[in-house]
Amino acid sequence: MPIYAPTLPPAPELHQGHPPALVLMRFDLTRLWRQKIGRFFGFTFLLVLLWKVARIYIDHLLQTNQAFKPMQDFAKTILTQGADFQADLLNPASYLLWFLVALVGGGLVARDTLYRVRPLMYAHPVAPKDYLLAKLGFASALPFVILLPFALLPWLMSLLLAGLNGPVWATAPLRLLPAMAISSLLMGSLAVGASSMASTPRAGIGWVLGLVLGAGTLASMIHGLTGIKAVDALNPIMLAETWPQLFVGVDHPMVAWLPAVLGTAFHIGLWTFVAARRTRPSEVVI
């Protein structure tokens, strides 16, 4: 037998809270935390990060310790150097990062569709643009936050060990952070667009993986048939790996500047548009 309270206390003050997009993002973070998928990915990314940092130390030893002098030339042939080395810092198992984005991002919108809570959100002071902003923000912030230590820790280590002469350029974060932002936005928009087309989180994961791998396969086929390398800009995985290369000035990036800009704009624009259409109020209430 439920016990009913005698009455409700006075109403609290409204319009004191955080912006709706922030509330939505925070709730998604709580959900993600509850899913407990971070253990495997956290362990794997940590191993990759340790390897990146260890390489800085190895490089330092090769440069400074006479005992390793004979190995220097050999090491240069197997370890990336210069701009390639900087770009490689942001390559923490690219496919694994895409998989994590699919796993988390695929359910972001689809879960709300499954539980039918989106119309209820719009019955609150939440505009469709707040909803879209929250989902895009969360899906993009996730890869950005994961990539952040990969850009900053090796740089910090390099500065501490070798100052300005270290293997990581002193200006590397200034080049890597914008590249990370673009790649993350690309991943986030694709995940949210794909998730908006699914009605369950599992289907959302399938949609993200299908779109990423499908676009990549399509780009490879057209490239193979026509010989036009710029078509690779349709491949989201390749685009995400290209942006660090472009910003640090790698000699032969996977995709050139113009196709990369066009391909990224195409993907971000298309999938944001799809997500906006699929989450508008008239879509969710009928």
Next chain:
Amino acid sequence: MAYSLSHIEGHTVAAFNLELILIAFENLEVRYAASAAPALKGLTLSLERGIVGLLGPNGAGKSTLLKTLLGLLTPSRGSGTVLGVALNGPEAARLRARIGYMPEYDALIEDASAYEQVAFWGELSGLAPESARDRAHEVLYFVGLDESRYRPVSGYSTGMRQRVKLAQALVHSPELIFLDEPTNGLDPDGRRRMLDLVLRVHAEQGTGVILASHLLGDVERVADQLVILDQGQIKAAGSMAGLRKALAKRVELRFLDPLDVTQEAALAELGTVLEARNGLYDLELTEADPGGAFRWAEGRGATLVQVTPRHDRLDEVLLRALHPQTGA
């Protein structure tokens, strides 16, 4: 300032003060993109603060009307105000912080506890995080979910789920709540408890309530005003008392001897004869005054021995509003 309320098949029902008006709309028409026919066809109505029962069969347009009032659907024609704020106007988003909505379907976040999601909805309505958490406890306690509020709602019974939905509609202390079929799937005891809560919310908080239902008993129990919708049109609207008075002019006349053919034909002077059997005549009187029947009998040489007013039940009111030609 007086505000003309609405119509019941041409009858004016009541007039309310503008200060008390919760909702007013004029010539409101809503169309779904997928359908050629409008879902709401030129509705004109205003409702005063209280508990309003929105009654009608499935597909009558009740949910569409609620969604339009919430700003989830844009009217293709007409205008309206909710709590004095124009529908789909620049203030519509802020208005939604003053409204609570309990949807018909299960809009629950299955992987979250009742406490988590009620606090979440409170924050979305504009409460500070700490206030939202405190308020979630209070409102869940109010609806009768005590310790179970920490469990994921996926394990809740139908009654508990309905109460969580009501709690999320109340968490920010709205001035007006829209309840869409709040007793769906509940057993009689659960229905009684839910309706008690609705009555308490109105009585203790002064919250206006719009209760959409196809269950006549629910509306009859709690509502003080009634709107009957069918096929996107208002068939009847007004206060429950006024509505009964306007629609319930039915009387049963008992004569000492059966009337002859001339007298039976002359009964049309009193109103519409709905049924005649063994000296008993069911009539829809033209005038609400039953005394006129005695005067008519005296003038026609008939001996009228009994006039029984037929106090219609709400289901009769509804059926007659929906099917006026049958008089059923």
